Amino acid sequence: MAPRTDHDETRARIADVAEELFRRLGYAKTTVADIAAELGMSPANVYRFFPSKGAIVESICSRYLEEVVVLCDRIADRPEPAAARIEALVLGVLDYHRRIVLREQRIHDVVVIAIRENWQAILAHKEQIRAVMGRILADGVRRGEFPDLDAEDAASALLSAVTRFCHPMMIADHLDDDLDAEARQMLRYLLAGFATAGRPAV
Numbered sequence: 001m002a003p004r005t006d007h008d009e010t011r012a013r014i015a016d017v018a019e020e021l022f023r024r025l026g027y028a029k030t031t032v033a034d035i036a037a038e039l040g041m042s043p044a045n046v047y048r049f050f051p052s053k054g055a056i057v058e059s060i061c062s063r064y065l066e067e068v069v070v071l072c073d074r075i076a077d078r079p080e081p082a083a084a085r086i087e088a089l090v091l092g093v094l095d096y097h098r099r100i101v102l103r104e105q106r107i108h109d110v111v112v113i114a115i116r117e118n119w120q121a122i123l124a125h126k127e128q129i130r131a132v133m134g135r136i137l138a139d140g141v142r143r144g145e146f147p148d149l150d151a152e153d154a155a156s157a158l159l160s161a162v163t164r165f166c167h168p169m170m171i172a173d174h175l176d177d178d179l180d181a182e183a184r185q186m187l188r189y190l191l192a193g194f195a196t197a198g199r200p201a202v
Contacts, residue, residue, distance in 0.1 A: 011049045014039065015059045023106050027057065027113060058121050061114035065125040068096055072132040082140025083191045086133065090162050090183050097168045101175065111168050130159045149197045161190055
């Protein structure tokens with residue numbers, strides 16, 4: 001990893017201060033001028049590092065999405081069967097976003113803004129999660145759990161199928177539902193299908 005430059009450090013400091021202000025004031029009430037004042041710099045100087053308030057929000061959102069990817073990578077590296085890791089991944093992502101909704105509502109709002117803007121960070125995040133799922137499924141193929149499965153194709157289908165349990169907005173809309181039980185039920189059928197993919201029907 002390349003060492004952080006002064007430019008990187010300043011960007012990180014701006015994002016840190018903006019995140020704290022979003023927590024205190026909310027996204028809508030926080031202006032670039034507020035962020036600059038908190039940092040003891042001019043708004044023009046903030047714009048040297050971020051072209052807009054939206055770009056600051058995207059940077060903050062990317063931090064939280066990266067935490068999700070790190071979580072998924074750790075689960076993918078576990079030694080247990082692929083099916084167990086897929087379930088742990090989906091339930092782990094669900095739990096992460098649910099905790100943000102319940103404990104960090106204003107940060108959840110920032111993530112929602114990013115999703116609505118369809119920023120590149122969101123698209124990249126989805127591809128990262130799909131890739132981790134593909135890695136687990138490919139390992140399952142090697143182990144004989146999913147012997148005839150096309151892991152890459154299955155990963156795309158899996159990500160689409162579990163969106164309800166991994167999408168922050170959908171999770172927020174269904175906090176009163178037993179999403180963990182629903183996810184386990186869906187995964188039971190999906191993973192059973194993956195185990196028999198390509199086999200002739202009897």
